Amino acid sequence: MKTENELVLSKADKNKAAARLLEMYEQMFLLRSYEEKIYFLFLEGVMPGTIHQSQGQEACAVGMLFDLRKEDYMTSTHRPAGHCLAKGVSLDSMMAEMFAKSTGCCKGKGGAMHTGDISVGAIPAIAITAGGMPVAVGVGLSCKMRRTDNVVVCFFGDGASNEGAFHEAMNAAAIWKLPVVFVCENNFYGASTHIKLVTNIENIADRASAYGMPGEVVEGNDVELVNEAATRAIARARKGEGPTIIELKTYRRCGHSRNDACAYRDKVEEKEWYAKDPLIISKNRILEEKYATAEELEQIEKRVLQRIEDAVEYAKNSPDPKPEDALEHVYAV
Amino acid sequence: MKTENELVLSKADKNKAAARLLEMYEQMFLLRSYEEKIYFLFLEGVMPGTIHQSQGQEACAVGMLFDLRKEDYMTSTHRPAGHCLAKGVSLDSMMAEMFAKSTGCCKGKGGAMHTGDISVGAIPAIAITAGGMPVAVGVGLSCKMRRTDNVVVCFFGDGASNEGAFHEAMNAAAIWKLPVVFVCENNFYGASTHIKLVTNIENIADRASAYGMPGEVVEGNDVELVNEAATRAIARARKGEGPTIIELKTYRRCGHSRNDACAYRDKVEEKEWYAKDPLIISKNRILEEKYATAEELEQIEKRVLQRIEDAVEYAKNSPDPKPEDALEHVYAV
Amino acid sequence: MAKMSIAEALREAIREEMRRDERVFCLGEDIDIPGGFGGAFTVTLGLSKEFGHERILDTPISEIMIAGAAVGAAMTGMIPIADVQYGDFLFCMMDQLADNAAKMTYMSGGTVSVPMVMRAPVGATTRGAQHAQSLESFFTHVPGLKIICPSTAYDAKGLLKTAIRDKNPVVVFEHKLLYGSKGNRAEKSALSPVGEVPEEEYLIPFGEGVIRREGTDITIVANLLMVYRAMEAAEILEKEGISVEVIDPRTLVPFDYELVLSSIKKTSRLMIVEEDTRRNGWGAEVAAQIAEDGLYYLDAPIIRVATYDVPIPFAPVMENFVVPSAARIAEAARKLMKA
């Protein structure tokens, strides 16, 4: 596992790196602020359903998806907000979906757990643990059979790695050398269950060898390290060399779902991880490397917060679906 | 992989080894002759259904199950005849089941693919590929929770190792240190499909590391080597040290099911494997080591063949179930 | 008598049976991790304190294994109570339930039994299509399973205890909105799921429905949440002079046809209300059975009010539209009176 940014940079490279990191930071800040806003709105009681947030895991979504093309694909989980924003699903349409409005990315039919927009390659999220993984295999197969060089990034959790669907998907992607990048966001818990209680091995990525596939463990809260690993795996996939497992060690800054105080987690562990907040890591690097000043960052943050306010406005002003709309879209026509 | 019997034996040991090998040979000969008889009866058209035979794989069943106690368990597959005979299911009741008679081990309700007899620890076979593996986990859990030192031997095929059920079962057995010995009979084909086409790695047992479990590859046609591996894994399981994967490299001497000429198999490969017939390997060793004379072996074989003829008689003379018997046993009472 | 919610009643049933019989144990995801949820709906919360983590076994997220392990343990001397967090996930273990649990006894010629329980929360609760289904009818169609669906605390305890002692695989469907963990349904009606539960032990036999409300004009058969919706509708209708008899079958397999037949002899009109989607829902079976055995008692067509044949939509306005409401039931009843 790489624990620090080992790159030595030329000036031009450094400008590029600065621009990239700033953009990644902005995205991560968007993810965080979006979810904080959602959380607040939930507490207010204006949103139906439940929430599964990925606060603390922003570097995973952003680092992995930063260099994807619109034509590339992403499959997600019950915790899809970050993935979807990073893949380019419109903020307005996501917010509207949370408000169950007809302008939502799923027209109010999907809800939080099925967020997505296939027009930007975000397969509507599948909330069955590991259920999206075999689907990602099919998307990869499709990319390959249609002779594109598109790739699929397939997110799953540490808990999901004990599902049969994980195994079948891994094996198939490996034997067919599909352009799939499997990304395990190992936040150490599946709901309330610590990974140690349900898995005998240290790293999920070590399961890659069971499929004859490369696996890599990466510090998942450092967006640049994540992005480097992504670059390698995506390049491999695009070249037709097959899938990779990337395991990102990370941590939820929030409950598993609404109303979860995480009483099952060790408080020391929590503290250690909270100190490794991906936004802080990136912010510190930006300031240290003088990629931007504190004021410039504040500008960025303000801009993002305004976008979120606008999205809330948009969502609130959007029409509810009509009850009878429920009868539409059972079949495609 | 051990390729020869490396034991150096004292006289007493040698007598014991002789007795064991002779008994194992007798069992293997029983399995082979039973299936040959069944095959013949099928061609005659007197038996309903289909058959999945394990000719050529006798050393796996016999070597693995030779030292099990009656109270130990075994789970099987769509190809259960050898496993069941070796676990001690009565020959008569198995033959009667093949004839769909009411005296069959499943009263004519199960048929070839569900052969078993729980009174001797042979869980009625499950014909869903890998479907018996999670069940074996439950049996192991039961052995452990009831504070017995019983173990479960769980057979599955190379093809089965790509099922989700395989993965979930392995992981659970590993984390709970269950007394399960997972036995992969790798005969290189799942139906018509060569393992190389559907799996990127050389040995299925190498998947053990994905579960933090030991794995071992053994020459599956040498009943003594199989038995040694069994002894190690069973001892481990009995002591509460957890599961093992044993992969036995072996080969079908028959089609996947009835009417299969195996046109999908390489003829050179077939020849090589036919030369490694487990019965021939054992017979040769018996004669070389002077464990018995050719005449003595013939006596054994004759005895076995007579038992099979008797079983056929028994089955033929047994009554058919009544049609309305079909309505019984839907629920246990 | 103690007042308790359905979640508490289920927990009590498990506790009593685990005390009574050491073969009984629980397994499932997050069922009692210290500091955790006690299962998705708190039913198993705290049980590990008394019984330890071996008998309250937290599993990996492995539904095939959970069901398969239950089958294997049940066949060899244990009595597992397994659960899924949302009934929807039963699809992930469908093979183990339909092919192994349900068939082992039969395939073995009766030499094996599979005394296991599988608990599954059902019902639409604005969580979208994959956390909302009512799956009863997928399982009533599997020979070899028994299917129960308690709608009150009293029934929950009595039926679950019977299920645990049954020698066969029993699937228990529990309704998320009836657990009563949040207690907000407590005052709504006399049949509130927070109900009286006797101190002394009792078991409720399978196959015995109950009349929740007597009436003379229409018989409504409904289960789980729909019992409450039907009761609500009955109250509305009463004011309009329509007298509704509400039957809660409590168990779907076996099913108390006698009770329904004797009711329609009186009312001559039958409506079935279910939250499961309509096409091939369990209501279809009840309607078909009555169309075969009770046709001559009927003065009007048999009406089913069920969730429309769509996946469950997220937006409450749509969800409320597709799942039967008291208003929809009442409206159907009015029509039925005119038929």
Place this chain on the structure above:
Amino acid sequence: MAKMSIAEALREAIREEMRRDERVFCLGEDIDIPGGFGGAFTVTLGLSKEFGHERILDTPISEIMIAGAAVGAAMTGMIPIADVQYGDFLFCMMDQLADNAAKMTYMSGGTVSVPMVMRAPVGATTRGAQHAQSLESFFTHVPGLKIICPSTAYDAKGLLKTAIRDKNPVVVFEHKLLYGSKGNRAEKSALSPVGEVPEEEYLIPFGEGVIRREGTDITIVANLLMVYRAMEAAEILEKEGISVEVIDPRTLVPFDYELVLSSIKKTSRLMIVEEDTRRNGWGAEVAAQIAEDGLYYLDAPIIRVATYDVPIPFAPVMENFVVPSAARIAEAARKLMKA
């Protein structure tokens, strides 16, 4: 016109559609390994010669993956035709079919479509309980799927082609005893599954049943093998003066209720015959729907003849007993005439 078996007709449909549209491909276990079986019932035999092994994709034994991959490919520009060797194994992929294939279009607000086909052989053939089930009714209950069940070569080709061009997931149930690979059913009746298939292209729309035989006393609705059993029964009954109309719905979702209603207007008696087990079989839905919409046309109870509610036993004497036979259908018809 060419004479062909159902297996050949299905193969022709696949071949034509694969030629016509390069997005179409097949995946499944052992579907066309050189020297292999061409799928469990030879349907895909030889197709890899023309289309190569990329488009005739032999998979690992991984049903979850097969179904999931079909969903993923279908959503992103391909048209997969997947299969299972025995319908029973659909349970292993139930989650992917019921939760993803069926719901993706809906959950995405119609922005995604899942044009895939899943082929599944059904029917009891003395292989025991796990290789015998008729699973239609588990899937008719899933909103979002279309369900077809061709019983003749003509229908097999025309319906499968329609399925391949449909933008939605279609599950095709094919009967093992009707494939005609063994040709031994060929001469049994005029409706033998070895039938005439036009040279020119044709498609058969979903939701249009056909009358296999006209009659005036009883309407029998039956699918797959049961069409033939019903026809046999009809012949027996004709000699006794009972005139039977046999309807083959051909597709279960959508279902041609108009045809059934217009038939019972004439006959005033309805029997449904299915090989699926009775409780909650698709016949229950048909009976329930007619009990709602067609009750006043009926002079007698609606009768269902279905496989008894047991797992399928191995012994032929028992299997023949539980699966509806022509004799059992005829007997039920005689009773129905007296009702």
